Amino acid sequence: MKPAIELKDVSFAYDIGPPALEHVSLAVGEGEFLGLVGPNGGGKSTLLKLVLGLLRPSSGEVRVAGGTPQESRKVIGYVPQYARFARDFPISVEETVLMGRLGTTPLMGGYRAADREAARLAMAETEVLDLRQRPLGTLSGGQLQRVLVARALACDPRILILDEPTANIDMRGETEIFDLFKALNQRMTLVVVSHDIGFISRYVTRVACLNRTLLCHQPVPIGPEMIEKLYGMPVQLIPHDTTCKTEAKP
Ligand code: ADP
Ligand code: MG
Numbered sequence: 001m002k003p004a005i006e007l008k009d010v011s012f013a014y015d016i017g018p019p020a021l022e023h024v025s026l027a028v029g030e031g032e033f034l035g036l037v038g039p040n041g042g043g044k045s046t047l048l049k050l051v052l053g054l055l056r057p058s059s060g061e062v063r064v065a066g067g068t069p070q071e072s073r074k075v076i077g078y079v080p081q082y083a084r085f086a087r088d089f090p091i092s093v094e095e096t097v098l099m100g101r102l103g104t105t106p107l108m109g110g111y112r113a114a115d116r117e118a119a120r121l122a123m124a125e126t127e128v129l130d131l132r133q134r135p136l137g138t139l140s141g142g143q144l145q146r147v148l149v150a151r152a153l154a155c156d157p158r159i160l161i162l163d164e165p166t167a168n169i170d171m172r173g174e175t176e177i178f179d180l181f182k183a184l185n186q187r188m189t190l191v192v193v194s195h196d197i198g199f200i201s202r203y204v205t206r207v208a209c210l211n212r213t214l215l216c217h218q219p220v221p222i223g224p225e226m227i228e229k230l231y232g233m234p235v236q237l238i239p240h241d242t243t244c245k246t247e248a249k250p
Helices: 044-051 093-101 113-125 141-153 171-184 224-231
Strands: 003-012 021-029 033-037 059-064 076-079 159-163 189-193 206-211 213-216
Touching (some): 003 044, 003 189, 021 059, 021 189, 021 206, 021 213, 033 044, 044 059, 044 159, 044 189, 076 141, 093 113, 159 171, 171 189
Parallel strands (some): 033 189, 033 206, 076 159, 159 189
Antiparallel strands (some): 003 059, 206 213
């Protein structure tokens, strides 16, 4: 399987503080759906920003779709953690989704028909088409998250990266949005950061556990011991599927 994303012995430290990542090696194959889990401050968002080329590793190498992250930026759709908006900022759903075309379309001359069509398709797929005239500030958490996924899809990416996409939505919204991710995985590689190992293990093809170093990305069962190592404290396992899966997709 060709790797869509590859980190080779990557370490990274911000200007201040201890290293955020140390000696992380990870390959995400084309068509995989990787769940990235770990405690707060474990380096998950940092790892995604290295893949996006927003940060550069202190040592080691990051490759995306056979090139550097900068070269491959256009093949990635990204939904950042805590996307914040001024609630009264006067922008509609459609204008927000069109912004996803900015890296694809020439800056001068406004959006073209192809941009509007790509935005329409993305809104249809995420089921926000009937919200397209709505101001962003009037949406529920789940609706807003779908709009942000639509914005990421508008550039027709081969890789979709989502940083805690369900942090502010209820269980029903979470299930719906993961059903959407599962459908998108038919045609693109996905990496999703989540806190809920049990929940995402029902959807993903593999789980990687990150706490400064990569603790597991093999087909090892996640039991209480691994969780304790990962979160630094005993954690009550909720009884759903709690294996750290890596089996191939059917
Ligand atoms: P996670 O997404 O797993 O919660 P992060 O990647 O956000 O973890 O953070 C990893 C570590 O890097 C944390 O200790 C955090 O405090 C630190 N960190 C994150 N962003 C910055 C920054 N811009 N400057 C300095 N330290 C940072
Ligand atoms: Mg984070």
